[in-house]
Amino acid sequence: xxxxxxxxxxxxxxxxxxxxxxxxxxxxxxxxxxxxxxxxxxxxxxxxxxxxxxxxxxxxxxxxxxxxxxxxxxxxxxxxxxxxxxxxxxxxxxxxxxxxxxxxxxxxxxxxxxxxxxxxxxxxxxxxxxxxxxxxxxxxxxxxxxxxxxxxxxxxxxxxxxxxxxxxxxxxxxxxxxxxxxxxxxxxxxxxxxxxxxxxxxxxxxxxxxxxxxxxxxxxxxxxxxxxxxxxxxxxxxxxxxxxxxxxxxxxxxxxxxxxxxxxxxxxxxxxxxxxxxxxxxxxxxxxxxxxxxxxxxxxxxxxxxxxxxxxxxxxxxxxxxxxxxxxxxxxxxxxxxxxxxxxxxxxxxxxxxxxxxxxxxxxxxxxxxxxxxxxxxxxxxxxxxxxx
Ligand SMILES: *Cc1c(COP(=O)(O)O)cnc(C)c1O
Numbered sequence: 389x390x391x392x393x394x395x396x397x398x399x400x401x402x403x404x405x406x407x408x409x410x411x412x413x414x415x416x417x418x419x420x421x422x423x424x425x426x427x428x429x430x431x432x433x434x435x436x437x438x439x440x441x442x443x444x445x446x447x448x449x450x451x452x453x454x455x456x457x458x459x460x461x462x463x464x465x466x467x468x469x470x471x472x473x474x475x476x477x478x479x480x481x482x483x484x485x486x487x488x489x490x491x492x493x494x495x496x497x498x499x500x501x502x503x504x505x506x507x508x509x510x511x512x513x514x515x516x517x518x519x520x521x522x523x524x525x526x527x528x529x530x531x532x533x534x535x536x537x538x539x540x541x542x543x544x545x546x547x548x549x550x551x552x553x554x555x556x557x558x559x560x561x562x563x564x565x566x567x568x569x570x571x572x573x574x575x576x577x578x579x580x581x582x583x584x585x586x587x588x589x590x591x592x593x594x595x596x597x598x599x600x601x602x603x604x605x606x607x608x609x610x611x612x613x614x615x616x617x618x619x620x621x622x623x624x625x626x627x628x629x630x631x632x633x634x635x636x637x638x639x640x641x642x643x644x645x646x647x648x649x650x651x652x653x654x655x656x657x658x659x660x661x662x663x664x665x666x667x668x669x670x671x672x673x674x675x676x677x678x679x680x681x682x683x684x685x686x687x688x689x690x691x692x693x694x695x696x697x698x699x700x701x702x703x704x705x706x707x708x709x710x711x712x713x714x715x716x717x718x719x720x721x722x723x724x725x726x727x728x729x730x731x732x733x734x735x736x737x738x739x740x741x742x743x744x745x746x747x748x749x750x751x752x753x754x755x756x757x758x759x760x761x762x763x764x765x766x767x768x769x770x771x772x773x774x775x776x777x
Contacts, residue, residue, distance in 0.1 A: 390612065391685040391730030393646045395754050401761055402726045405650055408668035409750035412647035412733050415757055417447060420610040420642055421454035427609060427616060428456065431623035433634040436478055438605045439465040441639020441734045446753065446764045448472040451642070459605075459637040463491045470495035478602070478637065480525060480568060482546060484510060493517045500525050500568045500602070503549055504557035511563055523566035523602065524549055530571060530586040537679070538573040551590045558594070566632075567591060570604025574640065577615045580607060581622060592630070600633040609641045640734045647733030648687075649673065649749060653725040654704065661714075662699045664721050669703030671710050672746045674732060675739050678709065685730030689715040697721065705744040742772040 393413040397405075405411070424435045434456035445468060451458075457475030460466040469477045479492050480500035489510055492499055499514070500523040501507040507524060514522050527548030533539040540547040548569065549557075571583045580603065595601075608614050623634050651668035670677050677684055692698045692714035699721055703710040712729075740748050748767035755762070 389685075389687070389730070390645050392648055392687055392728065393731070393733070394756060395648050395728075396687075397650075397728075397754075397761065402650065404761065405752065406750055406766060407726070408649060408651040408666075408673060408747075409752055410647055410649055410732060410737055411752045411754050411761060412444065412447070412643075413754045413756055414447065414450065415755065417643070417646045417733075418450055418454075420644060420646060421450060423610050423616065424638070424641065425454035427620060427623075427636070428454075431620040431634070432627055433603075433623045433636055434476065436476065436635060436637040437473070437642050438637045438639035439468065440738065441605070442643035443468060443738050444643075444733070444751065445472045446751070456635075457497075460496075463488050466492055466495050478635070480523075480570075486510070486513065489513060493520055496520055498523060498566065498600075498602075500566075502547065504553060504560055507564065508557075508560050511560075515563065521565045521600070522563055523568050523600070524554075524561070524564050525568045525570070526554060526587065526591055527551075528569050528571050528583050528586040528590075530583045532571060532575060532579040532583065533573045535573075535680070540571055554591065554594075561594075561597070564597070566598050566600035566602065567594075568602040568604065570602075570606065570637075572604065572606025574608050575606055576608060576611075576613070577618045577622065580619070584622065584626070595630045595632060598632055600635065601630075602635040602637060605636070605638045605640070607636060607638050607641060608644070609636075609638060610644045611641075643734030645731050645733075647731075649729040649732035649736065651727045651729070653721050653723055653727060655723060656699070656721050662697070662721075664699045664701050665704060666701055666712070666727055667704055668727075668729070668749065669705045669707075669710055669744070669746050670712050671703065671705055671707050672741050672743050673703075673749050674729070674736050675741070676735050677712065683713050684732070686712075686715050687728035687730065689717055689727075692716055701727065703746075705746055707744070742775060745772055747772070 393416045436459040438459045452474040458469040478498040479496045525548040651666045655665040695716035698716040701712040750766045751764040
């Protein structure tokens with residue numbers, strides 16, 4: 389059961405947790421990093437951790453061991469990178485206040501601008517920091533995601549410079565040493581190949597002015613069926629053809645299948661069907677379930693009616709739609725039962741809220757080697773209060 393990150397806690401280990409909580413298997417995380425490290429070593433690309441997907445800084449020392457740096461999209465992410473992570477720090481954001489850049493230039497090696505207008509606005513400031521490399525995000529206009537929420541190439545996209553806009557502003561690109569595209573979401577290497585073909589077709593004429601290119605994130609490199617060898621070959625061919633330093637900045641691939649969210653049943657009752665209230669909230673603790681939307685894996689549960697006892701599982705907030713979905717179990721659920729949700733390390737703890745005053749889930753690290761769970765952090769009233777005033 390890949391999605392549970394090989395975290396199969398004993399009843400005793402579960403009882404010792406304060407739920408709800410994320411439990412991340414550090415050995416499984418290291419396996420992901422090891423794969424990404426191999427991509428770096430064999431392809432010559434540099435792999436950065438994109439904080440957007442996974443910013444569990446208590447695991448920074450592991451990330452530092454394998455990757456070349458981090459990718460931030462805000463001042464706070466950049467400050468976190470500077471405080472805990474080693475290697476290069478890259479920054480991209482759809483737009484910068486001058487006050488953002490004042491902070492970024494203190495910590496960043498690369499700063500990527502979204503549009504020619506952002507670049508023109510800030511290039512005089514950037515000229516004062518010649519050690520910081522400046523890049524431009526391009527929009528390859530190659531739709532790969534069928535979900536518009538995750539498609540930077542969608543019509544009217546605000547992310548990146550279109551081919552037309554690029555060509556119209558070329559006279560202003562002195563000082564730009566690299567290009568950046570981010571066009572994928574949970575994709576295999578075929579999507580990268582199509583995107584790269586589009587990038588080469590429309591932007592390669594400009595490559596001799598550059599020294600680096602960033603292929604963005606969305607590469608599901610650590611998924612079992614991902615064609616890692618093909619990725620390595622593509623990068624090698626690209627590097628040989630254009631002599632550019634290639635960067636990848638996956639987020640999800642680092643945390644993929646490394647952690648679970650453990651919750652407990654708080655109440656069970658009936659309203660024309662069986663319902664159970666959990667101590668974890670969908671909207672607060674795994675908002676992508678509603679936003680993306682998707683159906684999470686639950687340990688030892690199946691689709692509705694596949695097993696004898698079916699429940700609609702929901703959270704403790706007052707939002708009517710705070711619902712996980714309908715799942716079936718071998719035994720009737722009762723108060724205190726543990727519900728373990730799979731693949732919950734990425735795009736969860738980076739997105740949690742304290743909506744409705746619901747506590748943030750605690751964070752634990754699990755060591756598979758010695759089968760031990762260690763508390764990293766609990767959250768409480770101060771965390772809720774500090775976000776309001
Ligand atoms: C979201 C994002 C990433 C990381 O994407 P994953 O799907 O988590 O790999 C990288 N770069 C940029 C610019 C992003 O917006």
